[in-house]
Amino acid sequence: MGATKSETQSMSDRNTPDTENGAIKDPAEWTTGEEPMTGAQDSYVHTLARKAGEEVPDEMTKAEASMKIDELREKTGVSEAPKKPKSGKA
16 A cells, blocks of 8 residues: 555655645645735745846735746746755754
């Protein structure tokens, strides 16, 4: 017997909003999409905006920030989010 999808998902996958069939939900459909963007989104969207030579609003929802991050990643050629540094080692 194989593991279920939830048993084999990594921690980051569990934080990705999924539809029932496993496809990624559009950020506009997120149940928390209208909440203010997270601190990590705020930092990342502004970093990408600087690289792209654009300005972004200081106040965005989680969904707006996610869509803007995707747009800016395409413009800047950044294919994935930066890796978190490993704690405990400098």
